[in-house]
Amino acid sequence: MGSIAPHVLVLGGTSEARALAAELVARDIPVTSSLAGRVAKPRLPEGDIRVGGFGGPDGLARWLADHDVRVVVDATHPFARRISASAATATAAAGVPVLRLERPGWQPGAGDDWHWADTLADAARLLPELGTRALLTTGRQGLTEFADLDMWLLARCVDPPDETDGPLPARLEVTLSRGPYRVAEETELLRRHRIDVLVTKDSGGDLTVAKLHAAREAAVPVVVVRRPPRPDMPHSADVKSAVRWLVDHL
The missing domain is CATH 3.40.50 (Rossmann fold)
Incomplete structure (x- = not known):
C-alpha cells in the first residue's frame, strides 16, 4: 500500500479513544481508530476506522510504516493487555512515539466493602x-x-x-x-x-x-x-493532556 498523509493511530474503542479521535478531527489532524471487533455494534469514533487485529507486533509495525503513522496512542481498555504489549514492541521497532491514554481506576469510599x-x-x-x-x-x-x-x-x-x-x-x-x-x-x-x-x-x-x-x-x-501490568511508556490520564502530548510529537 502506498504512503498516505502522516497521521495518528488510536488503538481502542474506549470513550477516551472516541473523545481523542473527535478532538483530532476537529483540529484537522488525520487519525485512524483501530477497533478489535469483539463487540457486534460498537460506538464508532470520528475519522477513519479499521476493525480487526494486525497480526501481532510485526504486522502492526508494518502497518505503521505503510501508512506513515507518526504517533500511536494506546487507548485500549485497561484490561486489553495483549494489544498494549504489541503496541509497545511495534512502536519501538518502527521508531514511532507511543502514548498510553488510560483513565484512572476506581477507589473505594466510606462504606464500601x-x-x-x-x-x-x-x-x-x-x-x-x-x-x-x-x-x-x-x-x-x-x-x-x-x-x-x-x-x-x-x-x-x-x-x-x-x-x-x-x-x-x-x-x-x-x-x-x-x-x-x-x-x-x-x-x-x-x-x-x-x-x-x-x-x-x-x-x-x-x-x-x-x-x-x-x-x-x-x-x-x-x-x-485489579488491572494487569502494562508496558512502560508515556502515560496520560485524560484526553486534554493526551492532545498536548500529541501536538508536541507531531
Whole structure:
C-alpha cells in the first residue's frame, strides 16, 4: 500500500479513544481508530476506522510504516493487555512515539466493602465466601472462569456469550445492556435479582461506576479485579493532556 498523509493511530474503542479521535478531527489532524471487533455494534469514533487485529507486533509495525503513522496512542481498555504489549514492541521497532491514554481506576469510599482479586479466577474463588447470588460485570469472555461455581449468577454483557467463549456456569442468566447506567437503575437491578455480591473489573470511568454506588447503598460486597501490568511508556490520564502530548510529537 502506498504512503498516505502522516497521521495518528488510536488503538481502542474506549470513550477516551472516541473523545481523542473527535478532538483530532476537529483540529484537522488525520487519525485512524483501530477497533478489535469483539463487540457486534460498537460506538464508532470520528475519522477513519479499521476493525480487526494486525497480526501481532510485526504486522502492526508494518502497518505503521505503510501508512506513515507518526504517533500511536494506546487507548485500549485497561484490561486489553495483549494489544498494549504489541503496541509497545511495534512502536519501538518502527521508531514511532507511543502514548498510553488510560483513565484512572476506581477507589473505594466510606462504606464500601471491597475485596481485591488479581485475576477472574481469583475472583471466582472468593465468591462463595461472600454471597449466593452474584452479578458479574466482567464481560462475556471471562465467564468460563466461573463455570465451576455452584451458585446463581447474573452476567451483564454487551453481546451474548457463545461456544467460542468456553464452558459457562450451569446456573447462569444473561442480561444484555450497555452503559452509561444510573444509580437508581443499578439499585433496582440488585433488588430485583436479590444480588448479594457484585464482581467487576477495575475499569474506571463514569459510564459504569453507578453499580459501585448502588452496591454501597445496599451493603453489597464487591469483588474488584485489579488491572494487569502494562508496558512502560508515556502515560496520560485524560484526553486534554493526551492532545498536548500529541501536538508536541507531531
